[in-house]
Amino acid sequence: MRKEEHDQASRSRRSVYGRKRNRCVISPANASTMVVAIERREHSWFFRTNDTSDLTVFVGETIFHLHKLPMVSKSGYFSRLIFQRRKNGETNSTLNIDNFPGGYHIFHLVVKFCYGLAIDLTATNVAPLYSAAHFLEMTEDFQHGNLISNAEAFLSFIVFSAWKDTLLILKSCEDVSLRADKLEIVKQCSESIAWKACLDPQVIGCSVDDELCLNSLSNNTKNLKYKNDSYGNIVEESWWFEDVSILRIDHFVEVINVIKAKGMKPKLVGGSIAYWISKWLQKIKNVKDCDHKEVRGDTFECLIRILPKERNSVCCNFLLHLLKVGLMLNIDPELTMELDIRVATMLESLCAEDLLVKNFKDGDTMYDVSLVIRVVDAYATYISKDPKARLDTVAGVVDDYLALVARDGQLLVECFQLLAEALPEDARSCNDKLYRAMDMYLKAHPTLTEEERRTVCRSLKYHKLSQEARNHAMKNDRLPVNITLLLILWEQVKLTKSTLSKDMKYKRSKPKEVVIERTKELDDRWLKPLKELQTMKTDVEKMKVQLSNLQVVSLKLQRQVGIGLR
Incomplete structure (x- = not known):
């Protein structure tokens, strides 16, 4: 390798674009020092x-043993430090460079350039090299064709012409973020990506070797979730989703802001954000993962703020996932409230499956019911008072959702009850769906106490059940006793009303004696179920007393056994 570098340095010293579009070989116009060999020993x-x-x-833990002349001849940074030390009479020839852009790998390329050796500029190293050249002040004042001008020319060429390489440049800026922002590399790349994303992919003219672009175009149909969903026919326009999803969140936000400014369709903007988030969510399983990833609460807030405001620009399920991550990262409460209300406004046009959001941690419920409680509470607070609000529709969605999550053994009674009671009492004209969800929950949780079963069924209005549902409920031994008794009483009341109605008609057409006789029969028929109901209540109370006595006896026996063992 040393021989090749030496031979390359002895060739005509000028900038030459290589055969490949993403590569540029540069070397200084003249070399002040001829390198015989380059050696590496561990960190030196x-x-x-x-x-x-x-x-x-010293660049970090790596040591470079160099010569002053080639470094001073091309770098204002080295020239100033070395001559300042000489002026002060210092003999120390050791320098420490902290936080060098790109680290020792980039410094190694800079040193090769200073010694007159040719180096390769690529899409992955041009941004760090450009930043390093500015850090070291390698301007035209020291030498014509210095590193800054070479890197800047190649950077402009790539950003203007190559889609794939522009993305790679922006990706490489992650290691030199502050300097890349200051030098407007991120801005240039974002402008280029946004401009090309707004064009038809055929206009960009992806070459055969542009693998990233081609892969995105060819795999678009199978990767995008929205191709047959609410996003309609946007698949062809969304070819760039996969490509920009490789970007870090702050750079992604920068690109999306420019794309929005250029008038991109809201559904496409929302779809690209949803794609980025869905890809990122696959990498995390709990809050700790979020802590060491590139996403922080403040940058995540930026992502929420750039969401298009247009209705249906993003789907409900995505917004719920966004809300979940936002709560995990403790973002601004005002933003979480905005998400609550935004999902709440969509409840009237959803189905229960749209509300399913899986939990990340083991031991939690399968689905995050607390999120749904939040948005239903928001609906009840801000939207249900609107005369145009379709409360019954939303109640049906909530009841269907309760039925979906009822089988989860980890779902607490309090969570089920909170969601069942989140809407106003008059929201449901029929309680059949709610009864079905409650029955499924009781069946999946057979160890509940009588008090817990009463809590689960507290919002059930037995008079709003259909006849079929009431017949089922009266035979359902999973229901709490008070519900069963109320249902029986309700049936008896209905029967009495029906009988009274018939007898009133009979009264108008029969003599007084017959009416009296029929009234006595009615009283007997009415008193009998009431007596049965009272007997049932008395039996229940007796059973409670007997159970209490048994518990007392059991405690005494346990104590006696314990004393005997001692």
Whole structure:
């Protein structure tokens, strides 16, 4: 490798674009020092020439043994420091460079350039090299065709012409974020990506070797969730979703802001954000994962703020996932409230499956019911008072959702009850769906106490059940006793009303004696079920007393056994 570098350095020293679009070979116009060999020993690099090394540079834990002349001849940074030390009479020739852009890998390329060796500029290293060149002040004042001008020319060429390489440049800026922002590399790349994303993919002209672009175009149909859903026919326009999803969140936000400014359709903007989030969510399983990833609460808030405001620009399920992550990251409560209300406004046009959001942690419920409680509470608070609100429709969605999550053994009684009672009492004209969900919950939780079963069924209005549902409920031994008794009483009341109605007609057409006789029969028929009901209540109370006595006896026996064992 040393021989090849030496041979390459001895060639005509000028900038040359390589055959491949994403590669540029550059070397200085002249070399002040001829390198004999480059050696590496563990964390130390040695640039061998005919002269003894007189400069030692520490970049992190890596040591470079260099010569002052080639470094001073091209770098204002080295020139200023070294001459300042000489002016002050200092003999120390060791320099420490902290936080060097790109680390020792990029510094190694800079040193090669300073020694007159050719280096390759690529889409993955041009941004760090450009930042490093500015850090070291490698301007045209020191040498014509210095590193800044070469890197800047290649950077402009790539950003203007190549879709794939522009993304790679922006990706490489993650290691030099502050300097890349200051030098407007991120801005240039974002403008280029946004401009090309708004064009037809055929206009961009992806070349055969542009694998990233081609893969995105060819796999678009099978990767996008929205191709046959509420997003309609946007698949062809969404070819760029996969490509920009590789970007870090702050760079992604920058790109989306520029895309929005260029007038991109709201559904496409929302779809790209949803795609980025869904891809990122696959990488995390709990809050701890969020802590060491690139996403923080403040940057995540930026992502929420750039969501298009247009209705249906993003789907409800995505907004719920966004809300869940936002709560995990403790973002601004005003933003979470905005998400609550935004999902609440969509409840009237959803189905229960749209509300299913899985939990990340083991031991939790399968689905995050607390999220749904939040948005239903928001609906009840802000939307249900609107005369146009379709309360019955939303109640049906909530009841269907309760039926979906009822079988979860980890779902607490309090959560079920809170969601069942979140809407106003007059929201449901029929309680059949709610009864079905309650019955499924009781069946899946057979160990509930009588008090817990009463809590589960507290919002059930027996007079709003259909006849079929009431017949089922009266035979349902999973229901609490008070509900069963109320249902029996309700049936008896209905029967009495029906009989009274018939007898009133009979009264108008029969003599007084017959009416009296029929009234006595009615009283007997009415008193009998009431007596039965009273007997049932008395039996229940007796059973409670007997159970209490048995518990007392059991405690006494346990104590006696314990004393005997001692």
